[in-house]
Amino acid sequence: MTFFQAFNEIKSRYQNNDLVIYELIFYLSKLVKSKEDFINKRNDKIDFNFLTLVSFSNQYFINKKPLGHIIKKTKFINLILDIYDGILVPRNETELLCVNAEKIIHQMFFKKNKFNLVDLCCGTGNIAAYLKSKFNNANVYAIDINKIACANALHNFQKYNLPINVINGDYYESIINKKLKFDIIIMNPPYVALDELDETMTKYENRISFINSNDPNEFYYKIIENYEKLVNDKNNFLMGFEISSTQKDILENYLKNKNLLYHFLKDYSDKWRYLFIWNSDKKIIF
Numbered sequence: 001m002t003f004f005q006a007f008n009e010i011k012s013r014y015q016n017n018d019l020v021i022y023e024l025i026f027y028l029s030k031l032v033k034s035k036e037d038f039i040n041k042r043n044d045k046i047d048f049n050f051l052t053l054v055s056f057s058n059q060y061f062i063n064k065k066p067l068g069h070i071i072k073k074t075k076f077i078n079l080i081l082d083i084y085d086g087i088l089v090p091r092n093e094t095e096l097l098c099v100n101a102e103k104i105i106h107q108m109f110f111k112k113n114k115f116n117l118v119d120l121c122c123g124t125g126n127i128a129a130y131l132k133s134k135f136n137n138a139n140v141y142a143i144d145i146n147k148i149a150c151a152n153a154l155h156n157f158q159k160y161n162l163p164i165n166v167i168n169g170d171y172y173e174s175i176i177n178k179k180l181k182f183d184i185i186i187m188n189p190p191y192v193a194l195d196e197l198d199e200t201m202t203k204y205e206n207r208i209s210f211i212n213s214n215d216p217n218e219f220y221y222k223i224i225e226n227y228e229k230l231v232n233d234k235n236n237f238l239m240g241f242e243i244s245s246t247q248k249d250i251l252e253n254y255l256k257n258k259n260l261l262y263h264f265l266k267d268y269s270d271k272w273r274y275l276f277i278w279n280s281d282k283k284i285i286f
Contacts, residue, residue: 028052056070097273
């Protein structure tokens with residue numbers, strides 16, 4: 001069986017998602033690692049067991065297993081991150097959180113020789129890794145309550161030789177207990193409401209990645225309510241959060257009386273997905 005035949009056989013079974021089929025072939029093959037390789041070798045005999053490709057395809061298309069947990073890695077903007085079992089595979093929506101945060105950080109901190117940044121509920125360390133790769137002058141921390149997530153994040157940081165401090169513990173208490181202060185706080189917390197939790201979410205990824213509180217807004221309230229204890233300078237700081245589209249109105253009403261600058265942004269699907277809070281003498285362009 002050739003690469004082209006293998007690809008078409010899987011596609012005929014599912015009728016969609018060419019990209020996933022390509023990724024599975026790239027993972028299984030030692031010869032074909034890109035679409036260019038595939039085109040050049042499409043008539044060559046496959047160098048892997050076709051039944052393994054069928055099994056992996058069934059896991060994705062039928063069992064709804066995330067691709068990142070099948071091939072044990074995922075692409076996050078310009079990084080290839082390894083994924084440990086049970087750890088949340090970074091979503092495309094979080095890429096946009098990082099890209100927007102990067103843009104704002106450039107505007108607020110481009111003249112600072114050093115600044116402190118923390119990625120709360122870090123998971124694979126995707127946010128911390130990306131922002132550290134863009135800002136070498138950032139002193140970066142990554143915090144997660146899950147020991148396996150911390151190990152996964154540390155692995156990815158070491159993979160890219162990124163000097164990032166990893167802390168295993170509560171997203172808030174760890175900062176307070178260690179008396180840490182930050183200029184930038186970035187957070188993608190568990191924000192799925194209990195009535196929105198789908199069993200397919202927790203079949204392969206840890207439940208606490210989606211929900212870890214009776215109130216999904218608790219994570220935001222605690223950081224915002226206590227921000228003065230967490231930031232180096234209350235007149236010059238940035239906080240960026242990924243949120244559920246259903247939380248926008250609740251958080252906006254909460255913020256109206258907080259005397260803070262804030263701005264909501266939409267994701268690729270035109271849903272409200274990001275909240276940025278800051279204080280600065282600079283005008284921020286979104």
